[in-house]
Amino acid sequence: MSDDPMSDGTANGEAVAAEFPEPAHRFASLTLVPKADEKLATKDFKSDQEVRWCPGCGDYAILAAFQSFLPELEIPRENLVIISGIGCSSRLPYYVNSYGMHSIHGRAPAIATGLASSRPDLSVWVITGDGDALSIGGNHLIHALRRNVNIKILLFNNRIYGLTKGQYSPTSEQGKVTKSTPFGSLDTPFNPVSLAIGAEAGFVARTIDSDRKHLTSVLRAAADHKGTAFVEIYQNCPIYNDDAFAPVTEPGERDQRLIRLEQAQPIRFGADRSQGLRFGRYGALEAVPVAGSDPDSLLVHNAEETDPSYAFALSRLDSSDFAHTPIGVFRNVERPSYDELMSAQIDTARQQQGDGDLAELLAGADTWQVG
Amino acid sequence: MTKQVQQLDRVIIRFAGDSGDGMQLAGDRFTQETATFGNDLSTLPNFPAEIRAPAGTLPGVSSFQLHFADHDILTPGDAPDVLVAMNPAALKANLADVPRGGDIIANTDEFTKRNLAKVGYDASPLEDGSLDAYQLHAIPLTSVTVKALEGFDITRKDAERAKNMFALGLLSWLYNRPVDGTLKYLETRFAARPEILAANKAAFQAGWNYGETTEAFSVQYEVKPAPLKPGKYRNITGNVALAYGLVAASRRSGLPLFLGSYPITPASDVLHELSKLKRFGVRTMQAEDEISGVGAALGASFGGGLGVTTTSGPGMCLKAETIGLAASVELPLIICDIQRAGPSTGMPTKTEQADLLMAIFGRNGESPVAVVAPATPADCFDTALEAVRIAVKYRTPVIILSDGYLANGSEPWRIPSLDALPKLRDEFKFASGNVAVDGKAGPPFLPFARDQKTLARPWAVPGTPGLEHRIGGIEKADITGSISYDPDNHDKMVRLRQAKIDGIAADIAPVEVDDPDGSAKVLVLGWGSTYGSIGAAVRRVRLAGGAVAQAHLRHLSPFPANLGDVLRSYEKVLVPEINLGQLALLLRGRYLTDVVSYNRVRGLPFRASELADVIQDVIANV
Numbered sequence: 005m006s007d008d009p010m011s012d013g014t015a016n017g018e019a020v021a022a023e024f025p026e027p028a029h030r031f032a033s034l035t036l037v038p039k040a041d042e043k044l045a046t047k048d049f050k051s052d053q054e055v056r057w058c059p060g061c062g063d064y065a066i067l068a069a070f071q072s073f074l075p076e077l078e079i080p081r082e083n084l085v086i087i088s089g090i091g092c093s094s095r096l097p098y099y100v101n102s103y104g105m106h107s108i109h110g111r112a113p114a115i116a117t118g119l120a121s122s123r124p125d126l127s128v129w130v131i132t133g134d135g136d137a138l139s140i141g142g143n144h145l146i147h148a149l150r151r152n153v154n155i156k157i158l159l160f161n162n163r164i165y166g167l168t169k170g171q172y173s174p175t176s177e178q179g180k181v182t183k184s185t186p187f188g189s190l191d192t193p194f195n196p197v198s199l200a201i202g203a204e205a206g207f208v209a210r211t212i213d214s215d216r217k218h219l220t221s222v223l224r225a226a227a228d229h230k231g232t233a234f235v236e237i238y239q240n241c242p243i244y245n246d247d248a249f250a251p252v253t254e255p256g257e258r259d260q261r262l263i264r265l266e267q268a269q270p271i272r273f274g275a276d277r278s279q280g281l282r283f284g285r286y287g288a289l290e291a292v293p294v295a296g297s298d299p300d301s302l303l304v305h306n307a308e309e310t311d312p313s314y315a316f317a318l319s320r321l322d323s324s325d326f327a328h329t330p331i332g333v334f335r336n337v338e339r340p341s342y343d344e345l346m347s348a349q350i351d352t353a354r355q356q357q358g359d360g361d362l363a364e365l366l367a368g369a370d371t372w373q374v375g
Numbered sequence: 376m377t378k379q380v381q382q383l384d385r386v387i388i389r390f391a392g393d394s395g396d397g398m399q400l401a402g403d404r405f406t407q408e409t410a411t412f413g414n415d416l417s418t419l420p421n422f423p424a425e426i427r428a429p430a431g432t433l434p435g436v437s438s439f440q441l442h443f444a445d446h447d448i449l450t451p452g453d454a455p456d457v458l459v460a461m462n463p464a465a466l467k468a469n470l471a472d473v474p475r476g477g478d479i480i481a482n483t484d485e486f487t488k489r490n491l492a493k494v495g496y497d498a499s500p501l502e503d504g505s506l507d508a509y510q511l512h513a514i515p516l517t518s519v520t521v522k523a524l525e526g527f528d529i530t531r532k533d534a535e536r537a538k539n540m541f542a543l544g545l546l547s548w549l550y551n552r553p554v555d556g557t558l559k560y561l562e563t564r565f566a567a568r569p570e571i572l573a574a575n576k577a578a579f580q581a582g583w584n585y586g587e588t589t590e591a592f593s594v595q596y597e598v599k600p601a602p603l604k605p606g607k608y609r610n611i612t613g614n615v616a617l618a619y620g621l622v623a624a625s626r627r628s629g630l631p632l633f634l635g636s637y638p639i640t641p642a643s644d645v646l647h648e649l650s651k652l653k654r655f656g657v658r659t660m661q662a663e664d665e666i667s668g669v670g671a672a673l674g675a676s677f678g679g680g681l682g683v684t685t686t687s688g689p690g691m692c693l694k695a696e697t698i699g700l701a702a703s704v705e706l707p708l709i710i711c712d713i714q715r716a717g718p719s720t721g722m723p724t725k726t727e728q729a730d731l732l733m734a735i736f737g738r739n740g741e742s743p744v745a746v747v748a749p750a751t752p753a754d755c756f757d758t759a760l761e762a763v764r765i766a767v768k769y770r771t772p773v774i775i776l777s778d779g780y781l782a783n784g785s786e787p788w789r790i791p792s793l794d795a796l797p798k799l800r801d802e803f804k805f806a807s808g809n810v811a812v813d814g815k816a817g818p819p820f821l822p823f824a825r826d827q828k829t830l831a832r833p834w835a836v837p838g839t840p841g842l843e844h845r846i847g848g849i850e851k852a853d854i855t856g857s858i859s860y861d862p863d864n865h866d867k868m869v870r871l872r873q874a875k876i877d878g879i880a881a882d883i884a885p886v887e888v889d890d891p892d893g894s895a896k897v898l899v900l901g902w903g904s905t906y907g908s909i910g911a912a913v914r915r916v917r918l919a920g921g922a923v924a925q926a927h928l929r930h931l932s933p934f935p936a937n938l939g940d941v942l943r944s945y946e947k948v949l950v951p952e953i954n955l956g957q958l959a960l961l962l963r964g965r966y967l968t969d970v971v972s973y974n975r976v977r978g979l980p981f982r983a984s985e986l987a988d989v990i991q992d993v994i995a996n997v
Binding site: 080114147370 | 407410411412413556600602603604605606607608609610611619622623626631633635652653654655656657658660662663664666667668670671672673674675676677678679680682696697699700704789790791792793837838839840841842843844845846847848849857858
């Protein structure tokens with residue numbers, strides 16, 4: 005961007021984007037973002053700030069996976085913006101060498117919405133946590149999802165408040181004993197994936213901090229979605245909620261419990277992939293042995309199914325003992341993004357009414373002359 | 376029949392009726408006719424928050440007052456010369472304001488036993504002699520309208536609804552208003568419904584003819600055009616002027632306008648106006664809440680846009696944290712607070728000035744921001760441009776304190792030429808790129824290295840190579856912007872942020888004092904929408920031989936540099952405010968000089984007569 009402010013009311017984003025040719029293959033969310041002149045490496049996305057999470061925190065693994073994924077975007081560093089709220093996870097922008105804002109508690113989706121809808125030439129990522137996104141910022145999250153701005157939301161879910169030293173969070177299991185709930189928490193937790201699907205999200209996925217390969221593949225899928233992408237990342241807090249996700253992270257254990265969703269593949273899980281899923285009587289999914297089941301009743305994963313009922317049913321397989329925990333992309337359905345529609349309305353208005361004439365606007369329809 | 380024409384220099388008319396009677400529309404149209412005719416004018420719409428309060432009740436009364444004159448006027452007037460009362464409730468709610476001898480036009484059709492009982496009249500005041508001291512014109516407005524519309528293919532209900540047009544036609548005749556504008560307006564408004572259009576035009580014409588031919592009115596009045604400064608004029612409300620000012624600022628700065636806003640009375644019209652202006656590249660987002668509105672605006676500012684949010688008091692409370700963030704990350708942000716009566720929900724459609732201290736101080740920590748306030752509806756335009764100038768030059772949030780009276784009130788506005796608007800493009804620069812040359816990177820970018828003169832930090836916009844940086848609400852180290860918990864650094868940053876705002880005082884117009892012969896010992900100092908009432912009161916005092924000076928503040932944070940000297944050069948300073956003395960508190964604290972605080976918090980502008988009495992009292996006690 006030049007140091008001159010934009011010429012007139014046009015969004016500077018549009019002006020900048022026009023200078024770069026459309027690349028051959030791009031992630032769908034980046035079609036209006038310029039392509040990098042040179043290949044960037046993981047180190048290019050590391051800032052000079054010392055990373056200050058607790059030893060063993062799952063955030064380290066997520067940061068490392070994220071930083072090594074970022075070169076795949078093939079965009080200039082200056083066109084990447086990371087906006088976060090408040091909480092342990094929300095410190096992440098400081099550690100990535102891009103533009104970033106560590107904002108206020110719960111409000112990152114709102115700030116990112118204003119930025120992304122006025123600057124389509126930027127790739128905007130929101131980093132948030134279970135308290136930030138689902139408690140104090142719940143309203144902004146659900147509205148960002150239904151609005152479908154072109155932002156990628158990574159929710160680090162450790163099912164606890166870490167930065168305030170260990171109170172239960174909106175994803176903590178009921179009965180959780182913490183400093184603020186010495187007799188056990190009373191509220192029913194949110195299931196973030198169910199919530200996102202209920203909030204009309206077009207892209208909803210879940211992954212795990214310790215599974216770098218899976219995490220990276222989900223980031224890739226999120227970047228390839230134009231509109232709001234929502235990714236829940238199970239993240240271990242070794243200090244206040246250690247091993248909260250052990251059933252799905254411990255080798256051996258996890259393979260019994262995780263349902264790895266792969267587009268257009270039959271859903272298979274459990275020992276020797278002997279289990280499958282089918283719809284029960286009232287629309288809930290149930291796990292059944294593949295052997296002996298009617299093959300037509302067993303589900304093949306389709307995240308692109310427009311109706312959200314299937315993705316929602318998948319999300320409801322979760323239970324407190326993690327007996328069946330799907331990970332991967334639950335839902336991936338494109339619709340026009342908010343920023344795109346907003347720009348289109350401006351273009352239409354200019355086509356139909358001409359570029360705004362300030363003198364004409366100020367004068368209005370009823371004027372009179374004095375002298 | 377030729378009727379006598381009587382010359383008047385000024386008239387105050389109040390249209391009053393049920394919320395559904397179309398009084399605001401009738402008032403608006405009469406105002407537009409009056410503006411086109413060339414009178415100076417000032418308006419005061421006054422309506423309940425309920426969209427349709429129970430019909431015929433006192434809480435449901437909606438009114439529109441218009442003051443117009445053959446000379447320059449400043450207020451919508453204290454007491455109406457003419458009251459149009461569409462029902463008993465409208466009469467009862469407004470009669471006390473009408474001076475003896477005033478004209479009352481009452482719609483007799485609505486003075487039924489039931490309607491009278493609803494507002495506690497035992498007998499009809501139109502018949503029991505209680506209005507003998509007034510010029511009563513009892514007219515069956517509803518039934519004459521319905522009769523005039525016989526033969527139109529419309530329902531009886533639609534015919535009855537046209538009674539406001541009948542009343543408007545009658546008043547238009549009475550004051551000899553030009554009617555083309557109203558007829559044109561009706562054609563646009565009812566373009567899709569030809570029968571309703573024809574009926575409304577006919578009702579309007581019937582009202583005019585009624586005045587001309589019946590003997591109910593023996594005199595027609597004439598108020599000559601006012602000798603306004605030469606130029607092209609239009610009538611404009613504060614909210615529209617504010618919206619246009621923001622668009623003008625966008626054009627003059629080259630910054631695309633982004634409005635994040637949640638609907639709230641009396642601010643929503645700014646959102647409505649800006650939403651129409653997409654051809655100016657304006658992006659408007661109706662947010663999920665007040666916090667999101669200001670958050671999105673801040674995001675747009677971070678991206679190099681002109682981020683704006685609009686709200687009223689309750690919304691200001693919710694936006695406080697984000698305004699604090701904007702003050703901390705030092706980005707431009709425009710917050711329009713169209714004040715209304717509080718606390719809490721208060722009286723949403725009534726005016727007040729009680730958000731001043733909240734605007735200046737209402738955030739955690741030391742979080743100084745600039746605060747400006749328009750003085751009149753049209754002044755909202757200039758104030759918006761001034762707010763944007765300060766915001767982009769100093770990279771700071773600027774709060775504009777308008778209010779319900781300015782928002783909905785209107786006045787003639789001399790349309791400025793575009794060349795006369797401030798060149799905001801010259802007031803700021805984005806930080807320029809920092810690209811490696813021959814493999815050698817430039818010096819590291821310092822996001823909190825300040826401009827020596829303005830103390831503004833660089834506005835480094837995403838997309839600019841080499842300026843990648845992180846900002847946030849955590850305290851930043853001076854110059855580098857890295858997270859810092861260093862005690863001395865915090866002390867320094869707190870002072871730097873304050874010094875930046877204080878420094879704006881050297882870059883704003885000094886407060887001007889109107890003291891015609893320099894003999895006054897009393898100064899009346901106001902801010903915001905009280906300008907008109909104070910000005911009218913000062914004129915009255917001067918006409919009566921009193922000496923009084925007047926000054927009005929546009930800048931509330933920081934104050935103009937000469938304000939202390941001005942305060943000290945008068946024996947008494949009177950500060951009228953529609954709050955309990957918020958500016959007075961600031962002046963006493965800041966300048967250690969006492970002021971006389973005069974406060975009424977009735978949800979309405981001051982009456983000029985009331986303020987004139989207060990000024991006379993202060994003069995008498997010097």
